[in-house]
Amino acid sequence: MKELQTLLERLPFVYQIINEQNPVITHMTTDSREVKAGALFACIKGYTVDGHDFAQQAYDQGAVALLVEHELTDSPLVQIKVKDVFRVLSFLANEMYDYPTNEMHMIGITGTNGKTSITYILEEIFKKNKQQTALVGTIQMKIGDKSFPIKNTTPEPSYLFNSFQAMKQANVDHCMMEVSSHALEEGRVRGIDFDIAVFTNLTQDHLDYHPSMMDYRLAKERLFQQLGNRYDPVRPKYAVINADDAYAEHFIHATSQPVVTYGLTPASDLYATDIQLSATQTQFTLSGMVDEVRITSKLIGKFNVYNMLAATATALKSGVSMNVIKAALESLPGVKGRFQSVQTNTHYSVIVDYAHTPDSLKNVLETIQTFATGKIYCVVGCGGDRDKTKRPLMAHVSETYSDVTILTSDNPRTEDPETIIKDMEKGLESSNYVVEIDRKQAIHRAIDLARESDVILIAGKGHETYQIIGRETYPFDDYQVAHDYLEKRLGD
Numbered sequence: 001m002k003e004l005q006t007l008l009e010r011l012p013f014v015y016q017i018i019n020e021q022n023p024v025i026t027h028m029t030t031d032s033r034e035v036k037a038g039a040l041f042a043c044i045k046g047y048t049v050d051g052h053d054f055a056q057q058a059y060d061q062g063a064v065a066l067l068v069e070h071e072l073t074d075s076p077l078v079q080i081k082v083k084d085v086f087r088v089l090s091f092l093a094n095e096m097y098d099y100p101t102n103e104m105h106m107i108g109i110t111g112t113n114g115k116t117s118i119t120y121i122l123e124e125i126f127k128k129n130k131q132q133t134a135l136v137g138t139i140q141m142k143i144g145d146k147s148f149p150i151k152n153t154t155p156e157p158s159y160l161f162n163s164f165q166a167m168k169q170a171n172v173d174h175c176m177m178e179v180s181s182h183a184l185e186e187g188r189v190r191g192i193d194f195d196i197a198v199f200t201n202l203t204q205d206h207l208d209y210h211p212s213m214m215d216y217r218l219a220k221e222r223l224f225q226q227l228g229n230r231y232d233p234v235r236p237k238y239a240v241i242n243a244d245d246a247y248a249e250h251f252i253h254a255t256s257q258p259v260v261t262y263g264l265t266p267a268s269d270l271y272a273t274d275i276q277l278s279a280t281q282t283q284f285t286l287s288g289m290v291d292e293v294r295i296t297s298k299l300i301g302k303f304n305v306y307n308m309l310a311a312t313a314t315a316l317k318s319g320v321s322m323n324v325i326k327a328a329l330e331s332l333p334g335v336k337g338r339f340q341s342v343q344t345n346t347h348y349s350v351i352v353d354y355a356h357t358p359d360s361l362k363n364v365l366e367t368i369q370t371f372a373t374g375k376i377y378c379v380v381g382c383g384g385d386r387d388k389t390k391r392p393l394m395a396h397v398s399e400t401y402s403d404v405t406i407l408t409s410d411n412p413r414t415e416d417p418e419t420i421i422k423d424m425e426k427g428l429e430s431s432n433y434v435v436e437i438d439r440k441q442a443i444h445r446a447i448d449l450a451r452e453s454d455v456i457l458i459a460g461k462g463h464e465t466y467q468i469i470g471r472e473t474y475p476f477d478d479y480q481v482a483h484d485y486l487e488k489r490l491g492d
């Protein structure tokens, strides 16, 4: 709780006060539906609606101050009028919650794939190192062992800084967060004092939002430009970068801070060699920053070697010993919805994975190819109201790396599911595929078709427990649907 005047004392932006008052602010929000007594309501002009239009609702629900870009003559509330509400909000949220990220070890992870996986690997490492952890990302926000639902992979600043304060109150000292390109483009993470920024990889996604791959890359680079805009000998900053990615040099150039690279060759500071992949475990030898050490992990696939390298480099630079890191890499059972095997008593395997980009789908199918002895079935769809250009590419990857493609719906959102599937079909060369719009039926179909030694990949929705059709959200869980059907068949 702070008086408005106190919050404004150090505001470095130009502002104008309308209806001067000095209320006590209890919290800040950009969403009128979340306003409670004492709120400062920040009015954001969004892509779909203008937050200024909800000032009355905010007032009715107990807001005491407004952050606005133009005067709202009908409102009796004190208004702070600024040029860019979103930018000012980052500063005010920092002031309100006492710069919570300046004292926590903050790790920001960006890249097309691997962000969620790395946050969970780091959580396991830091927990083993007896640290108090928090994580922010696609699946949830976690403070210690408590889970909180999250609307966006990377939420907006008022929600974020409020959560950071809650983390501090829970004595969290290490926070890992995914930083999406949308968040970087919109400036949702301005003012966060990251200590380590991690880059995983850059391949096609989100070209509905970013006009080109270059725009997408430049958005991601912002995390590295933001990293420690000052040199701090007490809390040194590091950029941890996948040297094997084609765009690595851009990310290295973007930062003023020391760079630690990882990859699969000795050209990187930390590297993995002698990789052995199987259906149940992954083995590799780590070298470079550490004396050679052999790791056996339950995380499957070469891409997970990259994720473990990123987490290891980050943990080493955070002061964790290699012994602790090794123990954590070897104990982590897996990450929900990421190459997750459905427990079955069958002689074929069913894997649920969140691959929703051409590159991640290719990686996962290539991994399956390394151990599959029978046929590979790929159940795949693409999200509606999202990058349309990835649809034919994903279908093409499925056709190339699996034996039977079953095209189905992902989250069609407001698009016609059939249109999405038609877009996917444009990437297919043969007519040897199945279309089943109903995702549940598609999963059942794959299971009906599978024989001994076959592998079914159910791609795209991973941990999600819902399906968005039109504007409605229905309960849906790939793992559960597959599991229930397998049980039913066993009972029949």
Ligand SMILES: CC(=O)N[C@H]1[C@@H](OP(=O)(O)OP(=O)(O)OC[C@H]2O[C@@H](n3ccc(=O)[nH]c3=O)[C@H](O)[C@@H]2O)O[C@H](CO)[C@@H](O)[C@@H]1O[C@H](C)C(=O)N[C@@H](C)C(=O)N[C@H](CCC(=O)O)C(=O)O
Residues within 6 Å of the ligand: 030, 031, 032, 033, 043, 044, 045, 046, 047, 048, 049, 050, 051, 054, 151, 152, 153, 154, 155, 156, 180, 181, 182, 183
């Ligand atoms: C395209 C995009 O990123 N949109 C984000 C944006 O929404 P928007 O600009 O459309 O907001 P809006 O609906 O026009 O509303 C404008 C303002 O009015 C407010 N409002 C609105 C209605 C109301 O009744 N009362 C009210 O106060 C809203 O809270 C908002 O502040 O700002 C919202 C609030 O911060 C976000 O929740 C929303 O994310 C939507 C849900 C979304 O789907 N975003 C995706 C694309 C996204 O950001 N994804 C990345 C992950 C991608 C990845 O990693 O692969 C993410 O970080 O989640």
Ligand SMILES: Nc1ncnc2c1ncn2[C@@H]1O[C@H](COP(=O)(O)OP(=O)(O)OP(=O)(O)O)[C@@H](O)[C@H]1O
Residues within 6 Å of the ligand: 111, 112, 113, 114, 115, 116, 117, 118, 138, 153, 178, 200, 201, 303, 304, 306, 307, 337, 338, 339, 353, 354, 355, 356, 359, 360, 361, 363, 364, 462
């Ligand atoms: N390092 C990696 N390189 C390529 N593909 C990966 C990598 N790690 C994971 N994947 C694949 O991408 C999928 C998503 O992984 P993960 O959830 O960790 O990524 P993310 O970056 O958090 O994705 P999102 O942008 O949706 O939040 C996994 O299910 C797997 O198929």
Ligand SMILES: N[C@H](CCC[C@H](N)C(=O)O)C(=O)O
Residues within 6 Å of the ligand: 153, 356, 382, 383, 384, 386, 410, 411, 460, 461, 464
């Ligand atoms: N964070 C990703 C998730 C995609 C998951 C997929 N199931 C879909 O709905 O498209 C996005 O917003 O593009």
Ligand SMILES: [Mg+2]
Residues within 6 Å of the ligand: 115, 116, 137, 138, 139, 153, 178
């Ligand atoms: Mg994620």
